[in-house]
Structures are given as C-alpha cells and as structure tokens.
Amino acid sequence: MTLLSCRNLTKSYAGVTVLHDAGFELRAGEVHALVGENGAGKSTLCRILCGITPPDAGEMQLGGRRHAPRSRHQAESAGVRMVMQELNLLPTLSVAENIYLGALPRRLGVINYAKLNADAERAVRAIGLRDVHAAQPVSSLGIGQAQLVEIAAALVTRCGVLVLDEPTAALTTREIDLLFAHLRRLKSEGVGIIYVSHRMEEIRAMADRITILRDGRHIATRAVNDITHDETVRLMVGRDLSAAAAELRPESTAGARRGAARVAMRVENLHRLPAVRDVSFTLREGEILGFAGLMGSGRTETMRAIFAADRADSGKIYLGGSPEPVRIRHPRDAVRRGIAFLTEDRKAQGLLLPSSIQDNTTLARMGSVSRLRFWINRRAERATARGYIDKLSTRCKSPDQSVVELSGGNQQKVVLAKWLFRDSRVLIFDEPTRGIDVGAKFEIYRLLRELASGGKAIIVVSSDLLELTAIADRIAVMSAGRLVETFDRGQWTQEKIMEAALSGYTSAAATSMAAAGRVESV
C-alpha cells in the first residue's frame, strides 16, 4: 500500500537546480533507503517532505490526500517526522525537556517534572542509552548520545512516516543495533521509514527498497535483494567501488619504507583526566595511523590535548625526532609547529560558514597572502584558493562562494585546503568523512593516501571500522581513556579491534581504573 508518493519535485537554490523532476513512493511498513552522492538531492527531498523547504514544482500525496506542508509543524501534524542530520537539540535544557518539547506534561499549567522525567527515562532506555539520565542537560552529552536522544524524541509520538537523515553517523555498533531493533518494531506497526545513509552495509541489513538519486534526478528504485552492492554504487557514482577500494590499499613496499621513515611526532604519557589516561604513541612520516575506539573512549580528547585545544594535565610531545619536547600551550603553538587539526564538527569548529572559500582557505596563513602581515593581497589569495580548488577538486561556483552553500565533502576539502596551505606536516583528522557520501568519501580517502605518500604524517580518528581498515597503515585502539593496543596492517581483524576497544570496560578493568582514579585524584 502506498503511504506517501511524490512526483515531479523540482527545487533550485540560487539558480542551481538541486532536485529535478524527482519522485518516489513509500509503502506502509517498509524501510526505504535513499542514496546518492553529495548534492544528489536526498536532503532536499527530505526537507520538502517534512515541510521545511517548499518545492518549486511537483506534488505529494500522503495516504491518498494532497500533502503540501508549509512548515515542519504542519508536516508533523500530518504524521511525517524527521530526524535531521544536524542536531536540533537545545543544549541548556534537559534530555527530558528536549524529548517532550512541545508536548510537556502539565498539571494545572505547571510542568509535571515527575511524569516528564519518568516518561523520558523510559524513552531513553528504550533506545538503549544506558548512562544518560532524563534530567541531565543535553550539553553534557557526547555527540553520539545526543543523536540517540534526538531519535528517541522522534519516536515518542506516533507517526506514519519517519524520515531519518544519516541517523547512525555518530553511533557505535551496539547503538546501531538497538536503533535497528526499534525500526523493525515501527515497521511491523506499518510505519513507513525513509532512511538516508551512506553506509551500504546498514542499508543492506535494514532496507526493503532502495532509491538512487544522482544530480537531483531519480535514477532507480529497486528491492534491496534485486540489486548488488556494486551495482548500487555504480548507479550512484558511475564507478566501480571494489576496484577503487583496492586502489586505496597501500602497496606492500610502503610498509618496508615506513619502518625506516622518520618519526614525525612522539607523544609520551599524555594525561587529561578523566578522558585521557597515560597515552603514548609514535607517528611516522608517510603513514596513516588510525584511532579506533568506542564513543567516549577518549580519542577526540587525546587529539584536542595534543593540539592544545584543551590544556593537557601532563605529558610530552616530541616533533620530528628531536630529543627535546615541544611546548604547546595554545593551538597557535601547535599550528606553528606544523600540526593541523581537522575537527569532528566542521561547521562549529572548522569553518567560517558565511565567509567565502577564499577567506577560509587563507585564514591560518594570512602572512603569505599579505604584505607585512597587514595589507591583504587579494590576487594572491584568490590564486591560492583556486589552486586548492583544482588540486582537491572542490565543487563550487567560484572562490567567492560562501562555504555554507557547499556540501559536506566539499566543506571538508575547504578545511583541508586551509591546513595544506599552512604547510602542516602532522594532520589530525577527527571523523573526516562524517556526513559525507560514498563517492566523496573515496575522494577523501584518496587524498589522505596522496598526502601520506607525499610524506605527511596523518592521524585518522574514526568510528567506522571499515574506513580505518581500508586506509590506515596502523590502528591504535583506545578504551576508557587508555591506548590499549596498536595493530599493524595485516595483524588486525575487526573482531580483534572490537575486543581491544571493549577491554577497558570489563568489570576488572573498571575496578582497577576506579582505583587508579582515586590515586590520581589524591
């Protein structure tokens, strides 16, 4: 039974058509995956369905009736709910208040906190969040936890159509399993689920049908069982994925070369309690060192401490094989010494969103595009930005274009351009492909490889094990704030990595950790 259908949807922004006569059908009780590359129109399509953006042309039907929501609220009243890719929570309110915002239980006009918190606690448990309390402010949550709270909020009210845009981007495997169990239950209740994701293995596990969009057009809709993984990707990008993946693998000779390569950075006994405990590792030129671990295992915190985005409690950092440790007390010191940090949250920490590509590219090294570090040489600036646009194949209209208009993958390239222009030698990538689609992901991987073979030392923090095993030369695994194991290429399996990632959370380890914590706090 068709639940929601749309036809001939067209939408353009600033003269660029992002959706071109697109249409598709959603049946009751199905999970319908929506896939496509950067700018294929998935997010725009979802935004139209949910009343956030009106279409320029085209029509939609919901349960046999015309569906033309003029606001998100109207769409929700009609039973269409959406979990957005970007978090939409209010950080200062509690988890419970966020979940029930708009439908807060009241008694005599006053919020009934007892009921609110009890209900929210149930919703949070149901989605599988163990260490989150209903009364806790959202600002105290990690990004993965916040994402689950957002999903929980969408699930507490009944709906006919649920739109999930990249719901698993920040989730761990266990959290994903819990989410999927939920989705199956909703499915059995007849809810139609639109599932936007770049993760093919999830789509194959979860979806019934798959619709492929490319350049704003509808390319194909198939039952998941009728289409192979490779064919899907070919339709999305017009290329062969497995061959591309093989291309990425470092050659065997690279390993031998690495053994002799110079040390780029050595970190010794880095502490930043409670998240980072006694982390030591060595990074060589020309290698990609992956950092695996569960959400909250201290990977991001370690990188922030190295970069002095947060001040470390103690620890030494040596650069370029020098026997003297360097003093890094401000990100300025780290940047001067050739360390770059590409943060997990590009929009909030990496980019000047309303500013141009050009201004973002030169920000970290204005001295080179100005006379006497004062007078900006716009021509040099523009040439620089253009050079990196070509080099990284950034898709944009011109160097003057505002980065807010770019897709996630292209925004990431702008951040990368900034650091390449700064001539950084150690590049730390925190979740480099979060919210970036398959085709662009491979481009980022290819760039990482190119940079490594050009002699850069690269750290990649990622929650995507497939990603790490595809591109890393070595993988360091963190668990409960400690670096528990480092695997060389060839030695690892997904199971071994997972085991190491969990090792810090066993009861024995937890006890010894608590004891250590007491000693440290004395």
Next chain:
Amino acid sequence: MSNDITAPSVEIAPPLPPRRRRLSLGLITDQLGLIAVLALLIAGFAFTTPHFFTRDNFTTIFNQMPATVLCAVGMTYVLIIGGVDLSVGSVLGLSGGVVGVLMTGAHPQPLWIAVLAALGAGALCGLLNGLIVVTWSVPSFVVTLGMLEIARGATHWLTASRTAYIGSRAGTIADLSLGGLSLPVYIALAAVIIGQFVLSRTVFGRYMIAVGTNEEAVRLSGISTRPVKTAVFVIAGLCAAAGAVMDVSRSQASNPNAGTGLELDVIAAVVIGGTSLMGGRGSVASSLLGVAIIAVLSSGLAARGVRDETKRLITGTVIVAAVILDYYRLRFIKR
C-alpha cells in the same frame, strides 16, 4: 582503467567566469539602499520644509557629525567582533574633561598635549574594557556598562562637575575649514575611509570578521583571538577620545556631561548601516550613512518644528524599520 577510477568523482569545477573586482561595484551596491533612503529623506524635507535645502543648513549638519561618526567607526568594529561598547559616550566625556582640565588648570598646557592626553585616556578605557573582556570572558555588554559609569564618575571627579571654558585656544582644530566644512569633518571622513580599508583589506580586518563569525574556528586555526579583540576595544576608546577633541574644539569648552546617551545614538546609526549585532558582518562606510540618516532626520524634523517627543518616536521607528529592511535585503542577496 585505474586512471578512471582514481579520477575525482565530482566533475572538475567549471571554468570560472572573470569577475569584477569587488570593491568598486560591491561597495556601492551594498550601500545603494542606504543612499536611496538618505536621498529620499533629503528630498522629502527639501520639498516640505523651508530653509532645509540650503547650504547653511547642510554645513551645520555636517559640522555636528564628526564626533558621532568617529565613535561609529569604533563601534562598527566592536559590533563586528560580536561585542558592544556602551561606554563610548562616557569615554568621550572623560577625554573632553581631560582636555578641559589640562588647558584651564593652574599650568595651562598647549592644545597638542591636551589632545595626546585625551587620546591616552580614551585608549586606556578601551584597553581596560578589552582586557577584562578577554581575560575573564565577560560579555562586553556588562564590562562596558560598568565602564559607562566609571568613566562618567571619573569625569565628574576630575572636573569637579564644572564646565571648563577654554576659549579660542581650543578652537584651532575646528576653526580650520575648507569649502565651509571644518577640519573635523575631514578628519572624520578620513577615519571612515581608513576604517573601511582596514576592515576590508587588511589581515587585522579579516581577523575581526573571522572572530565575529566563529571565534572557536579562528582559535583552532592557530590565531590568538585575544589581541584582536583587545585592539578593537582600544580603537573604540581612541575613536571616542578623538570625537571628544572635535567636540571640545568646536564648542571651545568641555562639559562633564558631554556624550551622555551618545552610545545609543551611535549603536543605532551603526545598526541602520546594516552591521550585525551578532557579529561577523558590517561596514564602516555604511555606518557613516547611518549617522547621516539620523542627522538629516533629526535636523529636518527640528526645522519643521516637530516637538522633541515626536522626534524620538520617529527616530525609534526608523531604527527598527532599517533593521527590517536589512533583513529583506539579505534575503534578496541570498536568492
């Protein structure tokens, strides 16, 4: 074949069309709306009000503007970094007081020493504002609100709340004139031109906009944001002090209540010019037009004999209307 695979999956960016330099065209289109509003106001008053559209009247309007324009230059910077400076009126009062005290005391000092001391006082107030804001991450609203009181208190303490009549020795600056316009008008104009160029063409200007847009991204790009923010408050203090010198020179007296409430006029003018209170966006040249719009409105209404309370109602409406217009202008540009 492998070449095909490793080739970028997105098509290479299309050849970029040659673009005109931004300054010439962009600046004017950005300001077109304000110029239109100003022209309409002048035309409206010219046709309905006798003695408005005369050389004398415009000379008077221009000669009253320099202090406000100078303060507006500094205020534009402060708003661009996402702050606000409520102390400009009081700092103007204090700097004027310094000039008065030095030139009329037991050992009267020459004008140039008094001017330097006044600028020093303004810079010091700005420095305090800036250092407190960056050291304790206190909102500038609160810090400068404190400075508003402190500087005014210091002025009254310094001058014993008395107006100092300096006489023609103070008039050296304002008495110089060219084409009916006094030197302060040219100084203020120069400040606007320099201020606009520093904003749009220098590294410091770029840092200001960047800090106002996303301070954390700037910090994580390895740039110290504290010196930038502190410098902006110092500039705002210096601008207020320069404004004080212009005013004292024009009136040849220093009144301890000078500049009371000026901060709100200045903020209004800058906001009318389209500078965002949220930071990251603004233009010094537009602020000048904002000051001119308020000045013309005020003078025109006075010439029509409109009562003061009505003037305030109208001025307030214009400020709010300007912000609403700016909203539509931005939406139009985004299309």
